[in-house]
Amino acid sequence: MIKDLIIKNRSYRSFSPDRKITKEEVLELIDIARMSPSARNLQPLKYRICVSEDDCAKMLSLTKWAGLLRPLVLPPEGHAPAAYIVICSDNELSPEGTNKFLGVDIGIAAQTIMLAATEKGLGGCMLGAFSAEKVAEALEIDKKYIPMLVLALGEPDETAVLENCENGDIKYYRTEDGTHRVPKRKLEDIII
């Protein structure tokens, strides 16, 4: 059921070191996202796949994880993602500032990829905390593509669970056993 998949599709920040991800597996996920809706059917997104050790090490160093849990460092040493997808905007198809729905397209594509990954027993984290310039430079991405959102992927080896948000406190946190807990606003609190 789609609901089960969505509940399972949490942001994971620790991954099994034994589960590698191939470029073909990532291509399959992007092929699914390719069929998603896009405003004006413009399809302005391009994808840079990182599966090599070198690319993954660069992406690990250029992304920031779980700011709310500082000083905890995530992913833990030896539990880094096995792959990354850098979702880029093609500046020729969607010049900066001309497409007010660009962010919507990115969100749709990102969630589609994460759900497809979850269905395959993978998981990961959307990452927005990075410098687009630094990522583009490190991965030698052509200047016409602007990194907008990063998806980290792997086989999660941590537990993340949802709970109802009380008193408006939406901060995610970890319990002593390391379980990651994610408060979500209650249904009655989001209907206006």
Ligand SMILES: Cc1cc2nc3c(=O)[nH]c(=O)nc-3n(C[C@H](O)[C@H](O)[C@H](O)COP(=O)(O)O)c2cc1C
């Ligand atoms: C657009 C976007 C950007 C995000 N950027 C980061 C990030 O830079 N680092 C991080 O650790 N998590 C990031 N996250 C993950 C959120 O922290 C996460 O979605 C939130 O805590 C709720 O947890 P859940 O995904 O399990 O529901 C991002 C999520 C989204 C949707």
